[in-house]
Amino acid sequence: MDNPVAITLLVPCFNAAQHLPRLLEATKRQTIPFHEIICYDDGSTDETVAIAKSYGAKVLQGTRNRGVAVARNKLLEATSTNWVHFHDSDDLMADNFVEVMSNLAAKASPNQPIAFICGQDEAKITPQTPYTAQLTYTNPHDFCALNTADQPKFFIEKFVHLNTAIFPTKALREVGGYCPYLRICEDVDMMVRLTAHGVRFQAIPDVLVTRVYHPSSLTKKTGSVERERYRLHYFNRCAKRLPSTYHPMLGEIALFYARRFYWQGHITDARRAIQLGKRCGVLLSKDTSRSHRLIAKVIGTEGLFWLLKRRSQLGRSST
Numbered sequence: 615m616d617n618p619v620a621i622t623l624l625v626p627c628f629n630a631a632q633h634l635p636r637l638l639e640a641t642k643r644q645t646i647p648f649h650e651i652i653c654y655d656d657g658s659t660d661e662t663v664a665i666a667k668s669y670g671a672k673v674l675q676g677t678r679n680r681g682v683a684v685a686r687n688k689l690l691e692a693t694s695t696n697w698v699h700f701h702d703s704d705d706l707m708a709d710n711f712v713e714v715m716s717n718l719a720a721k722a723s724p725n726q727p728i729a730f731i732c733g734q735d736e737a738k739i740t741p742q743t744p745y746t747a748q749l750t751y752t753n754p755h756d757f758c759a760l761n762t763a764d765q766p767k768f769f770i771e772k773f774v775h776l777n778t779a780i781f782p783t784k785a786l787r788e789v790g791g792y793c794p795y796l797r798i799c800e801d802v803d804m805m806v807r808l809t810a811h812g813v814r815f816q817a818i819p820d821v822l823v824t825r826v827y828h829p830s831s832l833t834k835k836t837g838s839v840e841r842e843r844y845r846l847h848y849f850n851r852c853a854k855r856l857p858s859t860y861h862p863m864l865g866e867i868a869l870f871y872a873r874r875f876y877w878q879g880h881i882t883d884a885r886r887a888i889q890l891g892k893r894c895g896v897l898l899s900k901d902t903s904r905s906h907r908l909i910a911k912v913i914g915t916e917g918l919f920w921l922l923k924r925r926s927q928l929g930r931s932s933t
Contacts, residue, residue, distance in 0.1 A: 619716040620649035620695040621780055625671070625703050626685035627653050631660040633704035633826070638669040640706055646713040649695050653703075654685040662703075683792040683800035690783070690791055698783050700776045700801075706737075706824040707777075714820055715780045727785045727813045731757050731778045733821035757817040765809045766856055767863065769802055770849075776801040777823045785813050798841055799848035810855050843883060846871055850890055865896025869915075873899075876919040888915050 623641060627634060634653075641651055653666040657679035666673045674688055686700060697719050701707065711732070718730045734757070757778065760768050768774075789807045792800045809815070846868070853864045872887030891897065897915055898907060910918040 619697055619719040621697045621699055621712060621716055621719070622693040622695045623648040623651045624686065624689035624693065624698055624700045625651070625653045625666075626656060626682050626689065626700070627658060627662045627666065627703045628656040628679060628682075628685075629658045629660045630662045630703035631658075631665055634662060634665050635669075637701065637703055637706060638666070638671065640709070642669070643709045644712045645710050646716060648699075648712055650693070652689055652692050654689045654692075656680060656682070656685045681794070681797040681800075683794050683796050686800070687791040687794065690786055693783055696783055697780050698786070699780045701823070702777060702825075705777050705826050708822040711822045714818070714822060718816070718818070719780060722782075727782055727811075729779055729781045729785070729808065729813055729815050731760065731774060731815055731817040732823060733757060733817075733819050734775060734778050735821050735824040736827065737824050738827045758819055760815055760817045765815055766806050766852075766860060769805045769809065770852060770860075770863065770867075773802060774805065775823075775825055776804075777825060779805075779815075781808075782813070785811060793851065796844055796848060798844040803848050803851055806852055807855060839878065839880060839883075842871060842874065846883065846887055846890065853890060853894055861894035862896060865891045865894030866899055868894060869896055869899045872915070873919060876916070877923060884919065885916065891915070 625634075625637065638651070641648060651669075651671040652674065653662075653671045654674045654676065655663050655666070656676050663673055663675060672692070674692060676685070676688070689700070690698065697716075699711075699715070715730055715732065722728050757774060760774070785808055786804070789804070789811050793803055796803055805815070849864055849867055849871075853861060856864075868887045868890040872884045872891060875881070875884035875887055898910055898918075902910070906918055906922075909921065913921070
């Protein structure tokens with residue numbers, strides 16, 4: 615069956631030899647094929663490159679590990695089609711993914727840049743769980759709320775994985791590709807920037823991809839504090855790119871992270887989050903009591919955090 619719209623599959627890879635064959639087997643089962651499959655190897659030390667080539671994928675090789683955002687940008691540079699689909703090497707897709715998504719793209723208006731999003735399933739791999747065992751954690755229809763939602767707000771509040779989407783190549787290039795400094799959140803950062811650029815997202819309920827969690831996945835290997843630092847950087851970028859109407863929401867998020875950082879002893883990170891809150895016009899979170907607000911007027915946000923943390927420590931020591 616001919617492909618009505620050419621879509622290139624772009625796969626960033628780093629030591630992906632264990633999982634990549636399952637994804638590439640899924641590409642062979644597509645009812646309509648991808649126009650091209652391109653893998654970028656981000657400095658792997660296993661058999662990733664050989665496996666990708668054995669399935670006929672075009673392989674770009676980096677000399678050292680530079681992170682998934684850089685890998686995505688290299689892949690974006692290499693594509694020649696008007697539509698692209700990024701897919702993590704350890705995740706899966708339904709056999710009709712290309713067919714469904716290309717039919718949507720074929721109906722897209724040339725006057726309105728648009729990206730399409732499908733539903734997502736989730737699976738977990740543990741040493742005791744076979745790869746085929748799937749545990750659904752989210753309602754895949756949730757993404758359809760995006761169609762009538764404030765889209766930047768939706769992407770800030772809910773995580774929508776890149777695996778679910780096909781993008782117009784031109785729009786991705788016009789916004790400058792992915793932020794190379796973000797090793798986490800580069801995907802949602804891109805989606806927010808696309809909305810700011812005028813791209814609309816349309817979601818369908820069809821569950822066409824599966825996100826797989828396993829012990830060696832990036833989210834598992836990255837520490838919680840490091841993840842939160844990247845998120846704070848991402849929210850900073852949102853505040854710079856979105857209209858001021860989004861600042862109260864971003865300020866609330868910043869103060870949430872500020873308090874978490876402060877309680878964990880990461881004072882420099884807490885101060886960065888407090889500064890982001892101030893730039894967004896939020897000095898204290900909405901749920902701050904009247905008495906605490908009065909105290910903060912005298913000693914500031916950080917001073918209030920110190921006082922509350924100290925009070926909590928004294929309370930624990932007295933019990």
